[in-house]
Amino acid sequence: MHTAHSQATSTALPVVSISELNKSYFTRRGDVEALRSIEISIHPGEFVSFVGPSGCGKSTLLKIIAGLEDYQSGKVEVFGDPPKPGRRDVGIMLQSPVLLPWRTVLSNVVLPVEIMRGDLRAAKERAREIIDLVGLSKFTDKYGWELSGGMQQRVSLARLLLLDPDIMLLDEPFSALDEFNREKLTLELSSLHTRFQRTAVYVTHSIAEAVLLSDRVVVLKPHPGEVLEVVAIDLPRPRTAETLQSVEAFELVRRIRAMLFSHDEGIAQ
Incomplete structure (x- = not known):
């Protein structure tokens, strides 16, 4: 049975629409085909993950949506327009938190507002609320260099939430963290998504992480990157650590893993 959330998003016009997308890199040794015939539509409020082994083009696809990578053919639209960098309705969070250690x-959280010359006083008030939401209220006045890796990623997430973009793009944001902090932040992100209902596009190698977070998982194979299947994740929200212990979640993880292993292109965790 589909959740109410997935039923609502399935009838809305897509905020991201990709059709017949092809992307190659040109090298001295010849062309390297990165993506082939990608077809994806992402609807308002959806959490969609791209999962697959290294070399399947997950991050490239995310950067194309962000307007940070070009492509050779096909059509990509974000809110009906071609993607472009710097737009305020699309925010991106990378693997590295990119904090200024002396701030x-x-x-650090309000830095983008400062750069855009927005209302800094209002931004600081809102930032304090979001810093509390991500569990850093006791560290508001600590410097970037004083924080652990997990804390730094929380600051990066808070900065993204403060900007409040309609679409959040997240490129393996927790991959460098230990297992404990990664699971904790993944659950926190799931909770925040339920609360804010923003469209999220998430890149990960972890099948279990994708299942826990997503409404749909786009399964990609490498060399070149192609969509194997788009899997609906019909698990009830809010989701917790116990969600992955359910028979339904276990079967979804098993199904996606088997799909990837059957192509013998690499191993996802």
Whole structure:
């Protein structure tokens, strides 16, 4: 049975639409085909993950949506327009938190507003609320260099939430963390998505992580990157650590893993 959320998004016009997308890199040794005939539509409020082994083009696809990579053919639209960098309705969070070590947690979170010359006083008030939401209220005045890796990623997530983009793009944001902190932040992200209902596009190698977070999982194979299947994740929200212990979640993880292993192109965790 589909959740109410997935039923609502399935009838809305897509905020991201990709059709017949092809992407190659040109090298001295010849062309390298990165993506082939990609077809994806992402609807308002959906959480969609791209999962697959290294070399399947997950991050490239995310960067194309962000307007940070070009492509050779096909059509990509974000809110009906070609993707372009720097737009305020699309925000991106990378593997590295990209904090300024000499600035405090609060001043790192509000930095984009400062750069855009927005209302800094209002931004700081809102930032304090979001810093509390991501569990860093006791560290508001700590400097970037004083924080652990997990804390730094929380600051990066808070900064993205403060900008409040309609689409959040997340490129393996927790991949460098230990298993404990990764699971904790993944659950926190799931909770925040339920609360804010923003469209999210998430890149990960972890099948279990994708299942826990997503409404749909786009399964990609490498060399070149192609869509094997788009799997609906019809698990009830809110989701917790116990969600992955359910028979339904276990079967979804098993199905996606078997799909990837059957192509013998690499191993996803």
